[in-house]
Amino acid sequence: MIVNTNPIAERFIFKSAPIFSGLPENIKEVFAAQMVLKQFRKGQNIFTEGTYPAGIYFIKKGKVKKYKTLNGGKEQIIYLCSEGELLGYAAFLSEERYPDSAAVLTDATIGFIPKEKLLILMDQHDEISKMLMKNLSHEFGVLVNVIATYIRKSVRERVALTFLILHEKFKDNGNETGEVLIDLSREDFANIVGTAVETLVRLLHDFKEENLIETQGRKILIKNMPQLLKIANVTDAF
């Protein structure tokens, strides 16, 4: 597997390492024992904005988009999650409604831990609370970077930055030369960037002409991530 080579990446990515990696074996087992696994089909929703959490979710396999539907039908993807990430725990911890929805992008295996059980686990094992706290606070910093970047940068810069995130999320699709293949609809891509599909397509066209990417049907091959990163112009992210 190709390792995350760029320190900037972690300022925009929730977690490169699986969430449990820091926990002692016995805790991992306790956690796994409480988890109910469920299969989801491509496109299916895991939870929906405005409802209250009944527990938290863990991505065992697959990719998930966290998104928000806006008045007027537009969608904004807040974040792409992949294997090893927890879902919906901020709303669980705040005891508030989900601010966003989660839907699987590919067929997926999702673990569920009901809140009653999780509360007991947190009470019994301080490490679990600490892990949640550590993750949440990291993700908080990521959102701060996302806000500043997405509000103030041009769409071209945002598309380039989005490639950094996608590069990370799809790196298991990497080939020997380090090129990564992205499999994502233009609509979802545009909804991450926060732009119209047509605008995204035009920028992809530009990047293709500049030899930074290649397209194979809807799939996109990242050919020159360093240059894309230069275009993203994100040395202001900490």
Add this chain to the structure above:
Amino acid sequence: MIVNTNPIAERFIFKSAPIFSGLPENIKEVFAAQMVLKQFRKGQNIFTEGTYPAGIYFIKKGKVKKYKTLNGGKEQIIYLCSEGELLGYAAFLSEERYPDSAAVLTDATIGFIPKEKLLILMDQHDEISKMLMKNLSHEFGVLVNVIATYIRKSVRERVALTFLILHEKFKDNGNETGEVLIDLSREDFANIVGTAVETLVRLLHDFKEENLIETQGRKILIKNMPQLLKIANVTDAF
């Protein structure tokens, strides 16, 4: 004091109630005892993005902007904090650099708790860890709403929404009829909205013509918050 009348407000506001309000008296005292108070002059920085936290801060008195400086010199204000709020605790908890800076907008009194002491307090009093967790997770949900809203809505909608936040932050400047007086530079206002000062000024002009606000020098009187809220069009926030 005028109470927050709008349920939408809390989806965009970190905390209306002072952070300690839920804690038992004895914990409040312990916390207060560890706090070193310091005076800050208008414009002074409390901490700077890219550095590591030495502890956390508490706003005893005054208003603080949390902002990020972007390549090219632009500034994006992430959030306005006021009396009773904690600062810099996400970076403290994640043990990472501050993603943003904090500067006082008015002369202010800020409490500081060094990290060594805070770690001991958290260890001794579970309520403190829980309080931090609860706050952070709430703020996380707020940032999700902010992202979707500020990326996808027009500047006019964002200005209207910003009035909701300012209404809350400046409500101690309210008069008998519920109108609230905002005292903030156009530049800071524009940096919250994420737009150019000129664009902001033009929109303020429009709102004035529509009788939603009045200006008194740089100060702005909110006259019709309900209508501004309609313009903001944020019934999509949970």
Add this chain to the structure above:
DNA sequence: GCTAAAAAATGATTAATGTCAATTTTTACT
């Protein structure tokens, strides 16, 4: 209260991005 400096406001123009309509390509299914 007067004055210089800073901030706010206005005007003209340009650039970026969104929208709508039409066409081409790809995908999924038989």
Add this chain to the structure above:
DNA sequence: AGTAAAAATTGACATTAATCATTTTTTAGC
């Protein structure tokens, strides 16, 4: 492989918002 539906792409145009230049107003210090 053939075909209908969905997705991607392209083109023309409208709209929004940024930028630059200038004027007016406000603020802070004497």
